[in-house]
Amino acid sequence: ELKVEQNPLFLSMQEGKNYTIYCNYSTTSDRLYWYRQDPGKSLESLFVLLSNGAVKQEGRLMASLDTKARLSTLHITAAVHDLSATYFCAVVAAGNNRKLIWGLGTSLAVNP
Amino acid sequence: EPEVTQTPSHQVTQMGQEVILRCVPISNHLYFYWYRQILGQKVEFLVSFYNNEISEKSEIFDDQFSVERPDGSNFTLKIRSTKLEDSAMYFCASSEDWQETQYFGPGTRLLVL
Numbered sequence: 001e002l003k004v005e006q007n008p009l010f011l012s013m014q015e016g017k018n019y020t021i022y023c024n025y026s027t028t029s030d031r032l033y034w035y036r037q038d039p040g041k042s043l044e045s046l047f048v049l050l051s052n053g054a055v056k057q058e059g060r061l062m063a064s065l066d067t068k069a070r071l072s073t074l075h076i077t078a079a080v081h082d083l084s085a086t087y088f089c090a091v092v093a094a095g096n097n098r099k100l101i102w103g104l105g106t107s108l109a110v111n112p
Numbered sequence: 113e114p115e116v117t118q119t120p121s122h123q124v125t126q127m128g129q130e131v132i133l134r135c136v137p138i139s140n141h142l143y144f145y146w147y148r149q150i151l152g153q154k155v156e157f158l159v160s161f162y163n164n165e166i167s168e169k170s171e172i173f174d175d176q177f178s179v180e181r182p183d184g185s186n187f188t189l190k191i192r193s194t195k196l197e198d199s200a201m202y203f204c205a206s207s208e209d210w211q212e213t214q215y216f217g218p219g220t221r222l223l224v225l
Binding site: 030031033035041042043044045048088090098099100101102103104105 | 143145147153154155156157160162167168170203205210211212213214215216217218219
């Protein structure tokens with residue numbers, strides 16, 4: 001059974017600093033997603049990573065995927081307060097499988 | 113920009129009552145999903161739906177749950193006899209293809225008393 005683990009679960013960082021959130025998964029995956037959720041809001045798609053070595057960047061966020069290590073990272077560069085949110089990774093197991101299995105989320109607070 | 117919509121935004125119901133949560137997926141999307149998120153916890157898959165039938169469902173999605181696409185635009189989740197533990201945020205999502213990004217609606221917050 002596919003399990004998805006994120007760490008850290010809570011992250012408090014200062015504006016301007018860099019940090020990385022990690023997402024490990026337990027079985028072979030077809031694809032991996034990163035989503036953002038603001039408090040009380042819906043889930044906003046950030047990235048979809050489909051293949052080993054995939055790297056995607058949007059603004060101060062960069063996501064990468066290492067399928068051999070079953071690891072994805074979400075790197076935050078020069079954090080700003082607007083990035084404060086909960087970040088989830090979600091994984092689809094290999095095969096004809098349509099369900100997303102989610103990590104617990106990383107609650108990020110960026111402080112001035 | 114097209115988006116998934118859900119109604120109602122909030123629903124309060126008594127234990128044992130039936131509730132229907134409604135979703136309008138993005139119009140050219142063919143795959144539909146329901147997820148739930150208990151307060152402060154992770155998102156859990158409930159069911160996926162394609163071509164007017166369930167593609168996959170989780171162990172949470174028992175006989176108390178059902179989904180339907182009653183017309184060309186709506187996608188509904190029915191809970192027949194609600195329990196206290198059904199209290200959660202329910203998200204609908206849709207995608208163009210099963211490999212594509214799933215786009216989520218704003219959610220319905222269900223509270224069972």
